[in-house]
Amino acid sequence: QVQLVESGGGLVQAGGSLRLSCSDSGRTSGRTISNNGMAWFRQASGKEREFVASISWNGGNTDTADSVKGRFTITRDRAKNTMYLQMNSLKSEDTAVYYCAVSRKAYGSRGREDYPYWGQGTQVTVSS
Numbered sequence: 001q002v003q004l005v006e007s008g009g010g011l012v013q014a015g016g017s018l019r020l021s022c023s024d025s026g027r028t029s030g031r032t033i034s035n036n037g038m039a040w041f042r043q044a045s046g047k048e049r050e051f052v053a054s055i056s057w058n059g060g061n062t063d064t065a066d067s068v069k070g071r072f073t074i075t076r077d078r079a080k081n082t083m084y085l086q087m088n089s090l091k092s093e094d095t096a097v098y099y100c101a102v103s104r105k106a107y108g109s110r111g112r113e114d115y116p117y118w119g120q121g122t123q124v125t126v127s128s
Helices: 030-035
Strands: 004-007 010-013 018-024 038-043 050-055 062-064 072-077 082-087 096-102 122-127
Touching: 004 096, 018 038, 018 096, 018 122, 038 072, 038 082, 050 072, 050 082, 062 072
Parallel strands: 010 122
Antiparallel strands: 004 018, 018 082, 038 050, 038 096, 050 062, 072 082, 096 122
């Protein structure tokens, strides 16, 4: 089974950086992490969950939302069953709970319906 756990969130000042990690602690889910697309979504208080970035099964293709393009970078380490989100030049608008997800497909997408596996989320708060 897939058991996703996010880490790395916290409180930072505007302009600062954070790196989020998402690891699969499932006993037999390493194959799923290695062969499926993954993504980061975020949900600010009172708002809908929105797409942030996705990455293909082999890390060869990535997609990032316009709101974070040029500031956030998504990567993955298949050997460690871990996905990362490097967040630079953080803004107050980035404040949200960030969730990692594993796709049912081999590549990433922007639709929440493509992701059957989700972590519990990690809070990112950016102060002005």
